[in-house]
Amino acid sequence: SHAYGFFGPKGIGKNRLVDFFVQALLCEKKDGIACGQCRNCVLFANDNHTDVYKVVKDPEEKNIGIEKMREMRERIYLAPSISDRNIAVICDAHSLSADAQNSILKVLEEPPKSAIIILIADFTDSLLPTLRSRLLNIRLAHISIGEMIACLEREYPGVSANSVKNAAHLASGKIDLARSLIADKTLLESAEKDYSKALLFLKSPKNERLKMLYDIFSKSMSFIEQQNSGIKFANSILAAAQWSVYEKLGINESPPAFKSDIKSTPNLAKMSKGLFELIQMMKRNIAPRLAFEQFIWNLN
Known part of the structure; x- marks a missing residue:
């Protein structure tokens, strides 16, 4: 295939998997696994491969525009300089504008023999059906907490069991996000505070939830900052809502620091559905604060 799509939630490990895949494609041994020692492998590992x-x-920027795709097209039609492949990796492909996606489609209609195009996206809703149909789609799923803990313990033997x-x-279930939290103590502490704030949101009445938005969306924030926040x-x-449901159903047990005393499981399940819709609205550039206010008002 000349085109691949790697899809899954942010932090699931897409970028790391794509790096393994690209390095294997470039490797001079050509046995499907990167040797890590040949010239191509070393150049790629050092982020210095010209192909x-x-x-x-x-x-x-709100999206990836057609200008970047024009630059990509110019590069992809050049002859490889070191290996036998020319590889374009488009990160955050869910942010591609419609014009940018159509530009990729034109390349895929008659791709150069040496060209491989890889799209990495958190979700596929914003991608044109015609573009998705041209890709070999690879979807990454969440892994279990037990598998994550076992993996993290192997990779970070010096880190405490509680961390x-x-x-x-x-x-x-997002292994790359877990790695980031383990590697950065400040980031882990910040995530713990965010989770505690989320638990407080779940327990609070509607008026208190609306007040919390003043901390989430300050007036000095740009649109992109509001969207990210x-x-x-x-x-x-x-x-927090999903883990509270898991606790009540006895599916998984939260660490002591994150125990919740929320009893209304049906309401939490309904809220989770609303949160999925809220996140998708914000990703489609709907005004973040207005979207959040609407979400809160729609809750019982």
Whole structure:
């Protein structure tokens, strides 16, 4: 295939998997597994391979525009300089504008023999059906808490058991997010505070929930900052709601620091559905604060 799509929630491990995949494609041994020692493997590991072109969304931009795709097309039609492949990796592909996606489609209609295009996206709703149909789609799923803890204990033998359990719990099946939390104590502490705030949101009446939005969306924030803050808090609430449901059903047990005393499981399940819709609205550039206010008013 000339085109691949790696899809799954943010923090699930898509980027790491794509790195393994690209390195294996470039490896001179050509046995499906990167040797890590040949020239191509070393250059790629050092982020210095001239036959790999990465497209990343600018933090202040709402989407990836057609200009970046024009640059990608120019690169993909060049002859490889070191290996026998020209690989374009489009990160945050869920942010591609419609024009940018159509530009990719034109490349896929008659791709150069050496070209491989890889899209990495948190979700597929914003991708054109015609584009998705041209990709070999690979969807990544959440892994169990037990598997995450075992993996983290192997990778970080010097980290305390409590930190490992807390990171696995907060990551909710997203292994790369758990790794980030383990690697950065400040980030882990911040995530623990966000989770505690999310539990408070679940327990609070409607008027208190609305007041909490003043802390989430300050007037000085840009639209992108509000969007990121809103999605982050919504994900924290979603994780807290889901774990509260799991506790009541006896499916999984939360670490002591994250125990909840919420009893209304049906309401939590309904809230989780609303949170999924809220996150998708914010990802589609709906005004974050207005979307959150509507979500709160719609709750019983």
